[in-house]
Amino acid sequence: MRVVETKAALRDALAAPRREGLTIGLVPTMGFLHAGHVSLLESAHAECDVVVMSLFVNPAQFGPGEDLDRYPRDRERDERMAADAGVDLIYAPPTEEVYPEGFATAVEVSGLTEVLCGDPGARGPEHFRGVTTVVAKLFNTVGPDVAYFGQKDAQQAVVIRRMAADLDFPVRIEVRPTVREDDGLALSSRNAYLEPADRERAPALHAALGAAADAAEVGAATADAIAAARRVLAEAGVEPEYLEARDAERLEPIETFNGRPVLLAIAAQVGGARLIDNVIIEPNAPGRTRGA
Numbered sequence: 001m002r003v004v005e006t007k008a009a010l011r012d013a014l015a016a017p018r019r020e021g022l023t024i025g026l027v028p029t030m031g032f033l034h035a036g037h038v039s040l041l042e043s044a045h046a047e048c049d050v051v052v053m054s055l056f057v058n059p060a061q062f063g064p065g066e067d068l069d070r071y072p073r074d075r076e077r078d079e080r081m082a083a084d085a086g087v088d089l090i091y092a093p094p095t096e097e098v099y100p101e102g103f104a105t106a107v108e109v110s111g112l113t114e115v116l117c118g119d120p121g122a123r124g125p126e127h128f129r130g131v132t133t134v135v136a137k138l139f140n141t142v143g144p145d146v147a148y149f150g151q152k153d154a155q156q157a158v159v160i161r162r163m164a165a166d167l168d169f170p171v172r173i174e175v176r177p178t179v180r181e182d183d184g185l186a187l188s189s190r191n192a193y194l195e196p197a198d199r200e201r202a203p204a205l206h207a208a209l210g211a212a213a214d215a216a217e218v219g220a221a222t223a224d225a226i227a228a229a230r231r232v233l234a235e236a237g238v239e240p241e242y243l244e245a246r247d248a249e250r251l252e253p254i255e256t257f258n259g260r261p262v263l264l265a266i267a268a269q270v271g272g273a274r275l276i277d278n279v280i281i282e283p284n285a286p287g288r289t290r291g292a
């Protein structure tokens with residue numbers, strides 16, 4: 001496994017595999033790897049000839065009051081885990097390599113980025129502008145055939161799919177299931193912020209989504225499923241930042257389970273960690289879920 005820090009070195013390292021027609025898989029990360037990242041890396045390793053992992057804590061997707069400075073980092077451990085998972089090349093650029101002096105461009109997907117995590121009362125659309133800008137740059141510099149993302153960040157996956165289609169990036173977007181602790185808590189680098197008492201409350205997000213999925217029936221009001229989820233959260237003392245039912249692709253609000261996949265998405269501050277989770281209620285089979 002090689003580690004490179006510049007675009008020039010990255011392109012240089014990928015020139016021969018590209019000439020030989022090998023397939024390149026990209027797993028974009030902000031490091032502090034966990035089993036969720038590892039499952040993406042292993043998928044890429046199984047399905048592509050060359051696996052590139054980017055490791056970059058992207059300042060553009062953090063708001064002014066957010067956790068950029070304290071975002072957990074452990075480069076040595078990340079490199080060991082990446083090597084074990086079959087990564088061939090790590091691209092770990094310094095900030096000035098990605099955003100050099102004078103950088104003035106942003107990639108913005110409208111319509112999907114102003115809701116849920118993009119609501120101005122949550123992280124705001126600037127968060128997704130930061131994500132799409134850096135991912136577009138990674139697609140341009142790596143030139144992957146396939147790029148892998150986790151279903152835990154459901155909205156991010158929807159937004160990136162839209163961006164890739166709209167901007168004609170010749171890349172296939174693969175979204176893989178959320179990896180969970182035994183008690184249902186979705187793995188996230190930010191779980192490192194949970195104090196023991198908060199860690200005990202944190203699985204309530206997954207339990208709440210399970211209660212909502214159980215309450216879902218064809219033709220039933222999504223408000224009833226959301227009410228079931230709210231009861232579980234209340235018992236655990238968790239106040240959601242949002243808890244919403246939306247069309248799983250268009251992210252429009254959904255009033256009834258209506259034969260299209262419905263995304264039930266939640267965000268909540270639990271102690272020091274802002275956690276997100278989601279479940280997709282499949283059409284005509286409410287209660288059955290994808291990626292959860």
Ligand code: PAF
Nearest residue numbers: 028029030058131134153
């Ligand atoms: O999901 C993440 O870790 C980040 O949003 C990503 C896709 C690596 C972009 O910085």
